[in-house]
Amino acid sequence: MTSPESRAPERSADAVRLKGLIETCIMMSMSRDRQALLQQLLGEGRRLLHCDGATMYMVTEQQTLCFELRTRSDPLPSQQIPLYHEQTGRPNENFVSVYTALHNRAVLIDDVYAESRFDLTGTRAFDVATGYRTVSMLTVPIAPRGGAPIGVLQFMNALDPASGAIVPFDPETVGLVEAIAAQAAVALDNLSLVESHKDLMSSLIRVLANAIDAKSPYTGRHCERVPELAIMLARAASEATEGPLKHFAFRSEEEWEEFRIGAWLHDCGKVTTPEYVIDKATKLETIHNRIHEVRMRFEVMRRDLEIASLQARLAGAWSDDAQAAHESALAQLDADFAFVAKCNVGTEAMDDEAVDRLHRVGARRWTRYFDDRLGLSAAELASRSGEADPELPCSEPLLSDRLRDIVPRPAEDRPDPSYGFRMDVPEHLYNRGELHNLGVRSGTLTQEERYKINEHMVHTVTMLEQMPFPKHLRRVPEYAGTHHERMDGKGYPRRLGPDRLSVPSRIMAVADIFEALTASDRPYKKPKKLSEALAVLQRMAGPHVDPDIFNLFLSSGVYLDFARKHLDPSQIDVEDASAYQAPGANG
Template sequence: MSSGQIKQRFRLRFRSRSLVVTLFLLLQLAPLFALTLGAPPLLVLGLSVGILLCTMPLVLGGMQSIDRTLDLLVQDTQRIRQMDFSGELPPASLFAEIETLNRNHIDMKAALQSQTQALQASQLKLASLVENGLLLSAERDRDALLRHILMQGKRTCNAQAATLYLKTEHGTLRFALRSMDDELPTIEIPLHDPHSGAPNERHVSTYAALHNETVVIDDVYTESRFDLSGTRRFDSDSGFHTVSMLTVPLAPRGGEVIGVLQFMNALDVETDEVIAFSPPVVAFIGALASQAAVALENHNLIDSQRALIDGMIEILAGAIDAKSPYTGAHCERVPELAMMLAEAASEVNEGPLAGFRFTTADEWREFRIGAWLHDCGKITTPEHVVDKATKLETIYNRIHEVRMRFEVLLRDAQIERLQQLQDGRNPAQADAHYHATAQALQDEFAFIAGCNIGGELMNPEHVGTLHNAGERTWLRHFDDRLGLSTAELARVAELPVEPLPALERLLADKPQHIFPRPETKELAPKYRFQVSVPEHLYNYGELYNLSISKGTLTAEERFKINEHIIQTIVMLENLPLPSNLKRVPEYAGTHHETLLGTGYPRKLDKSQLSIPARIMAIADIFEALTASDRPYKQAKTLSESIAILATLRDKGHIDADLFALFLRSELPMRYAQRHLHPDQIDFIDIERFVPASQPVEQLAAVSATH
């Protein structure tokens, strides 16, 4: 009931009450008038009793009405104390005072109800802001964060539509999101004139961004401060009618504007009519925009940090590849192969691989980083060891020193011949002796040079021949300690100085060829490495190196190369990795393990190797087999590489199910078309390696029994 209706009711009731009082007084005076007019006393008595009997119910009824009204007011007041405004209005009273009290109560109740509703709405908005802050801080997905910011703002101000602009790196505002399902405009609004550099204040969005200022427009079609032709054109094209508008900048505290929120058409909560954005609503949206700006800035910072970390990881991997021309792009290609196989494995819905899934972007990133860092320990591996193409190679190929010694021996033979001729020896005998010596030197050098290549297995007979050739001697006439570095001098400091000329062997294993192994924390028991560590760090002995039975690496050098995975694990496990990157050391440090537990450095078996770890092993082996830039081998063709992988599968070294998936998904050919030379790409008989009649589960069983 409105206050006008209440006042009108009071006026009507006031007139009715005057008439009742007048009539009541006249009735009470009626017996006196009767006596005055000479009516019999008995009649006057009867008249008095009749009047009393008639008015008494009226008095009692009035008192009861007053009591009932007061009781209702008390009850309603008690409900109001409990913030319950559901009670009915008390009935109108015949008494002005009671009715005045009733009216004041009604006004008080209406005012309290209005204030309570406003307070509850404010509390809901405050609670919504708190909840919004928690949700914004917890959200990790950028697209979900942007949608939450926009829709929460739209709900807070009860707007009909909303748009989110983001500031670009080149000084424009781009449409990032709209609450409506229409297609986002691709145009960007420049914040400054591209020619003059003057600030673009014609548009309300750019004005808010440039001045970090909230703009409220009550009627778009009467607004003259800004160019709103785009809004009007959108209305004309879409049928939407914009009236009120609220534009709020997104700026973290003390920072520059990073975006703009724009809301159209505030709606009345009760009538759904378009109204202007009220000051309280503007204040709440400003608070929400501040929250959103901080959350978005934090998200941008996190994205920037992630991009920085990813970039640094890729730079590190590139630097490792760049250390040696013989490792090419290994650190780059292995992650590519691993991601391809992981994506294929994630699509498997049955069999042993059905339970494998990377379900979040963080899990994929964790695996990708692990793949990129799988050889990060190679940063500690000397290039001359990785690149060692011959047995005598250190920083350079020492076969040149050996050849020079043969040159000296040949000159000695020539001098000996000339000396014999001068001494009167038979020229024919002198020449024959010289030619025999020269031929023997040529043969011995050719044999030693062949041993230096390391292309064939060294059998015991060849080792004996090598040692016999090394027994030749030559005279050194110069001090071999001149021009040495401090470290070189330290290695010979305790050795006796030989008088000149000194007799030297053609090939020798000298004490200074041995580099002692320093104490290191990398092999501490806490890392659980199970590796055989050579006694020395390096052994550059000439006979020792030339006697290598297979390849070009000594046991010390092979350990140094294999040690890269130890360094990888130690480096990564000592990093303060966040929880979403905790498995990076596992992914990076297990690609040299085998399912049989014969790998290195921890001899993990299949029960300890996860699917991602097994994927890394296949990717690393396949890339190494097909690489065309290794100093110690020729690149394999596709079919040769797959055959070697199949052998490793049959021996139980690699996962049979993943190997089958690798072939069935045609990953080798897809990889080859990107990275291999055309002459390496040949036909792969998939059925030969993974027969169609043999299910994946059976392949796994076969692999496990070998």
């Protein structure tokens, strides 16, 4: 009869094993690194079994077993073992690893060279090639309880703890290894689920960004290039060991992920911006360029002049003075249209004198003979409900701002004040009046259209702040929604000052502006050379962008690395950017 004293070491060893098993299962369930989890599983299994070597196979989507890990330093074989015969489709059960995977059952082999149930020629060939001697073997499935195996563990040569001699594997320890393998399978499944969700989220974000880029040729690949540049600059800031940014760093992959997602979503609100506003290349452009309608009025007026001259000739009332007046009227008409057309292009700023001339030209009259309500949609007719219907033919100004050109702003189209937006909202949603548009002082956008462009930040913030981001992504809306804020507090949509702009937000502002200045795929503008873009940012450093971030952009060489990858070689006219350094915020 065994005494209690003799059983004490056994109980102590079992307690140590159980404690180790519990700790291993807890650690595996907490792991977020697939490779580390697999290595832990293989190593812990080998420790529990007190054996000389171990190999791990994983089941592939192609229904094969591939070598994943081994404890020995020998290179992993590249060949894979099919679970089923290619020609017959029958189970390939002559291999012990395949048998374990197919039947979800552990297999004990006391002597490899005496084994007749399975084909172990591969193991024996390995022994011959390496000089190793495989005797005992244990093959265990990696499978959750009640689930199909996702892999196989194979252990070789159990060792006697006292003598170190190779012995058969203890059947009682098989259950412990199966328990670890089952826990690892659950952990791997959970990890795979998390990774697949992350991959899906990343893909959806990129699809949205690419869709915004594809929506308009005027945005080009902006949503793709800005995140790349922002990450390059954030990496430089994280690596800074001196200067004002030496204390900044993203210290975990989760922080990098949060910033990457924010960068990719920085313009997601543009999905709501109409293309005809984003793409507005001339002042009279909506869905089409309305200069053609204006030109036809001038054409009509010219023909009216020609008709009047012919009628006068037929009546015998023509003279040299009449000819001179006729030619002067034609020349004035040509000059007036050329002026209106030049105003429409919007490449030059308009002063008071130009605006006054525009109104004088617009006040000239032409005669309309056809009913302009015919062929209209119900919505267009409704927009004219407050207008009188003049008797035809009628005289109309060449250019006008009509009631029908005003699109009222619905109450629901105003920003929700609960988000803290501070933007001046125009009274009307759109004003398509011809004089109103042609009289834009600079560029092609009216006040209403410029707000519509800027409003994409309102939608970016509201869209993202309504999304249930997990805790480690809670700053995504901040990173995506602040790149149009300014250091002097005059930006949008919230007019945040420097005390409320984080380093990542400031990085996003520099990346966004530099990409927009240098992009060569914008049909509406010529890309700036590198020297021109850096000069613009140098002037903006301080009131608009953070000078410390801009100076790091230069000193780190990020500007040149990005330029060499994305700019046309003809744009790169700066190699040393030291002349563009701005006075630092702290200096």
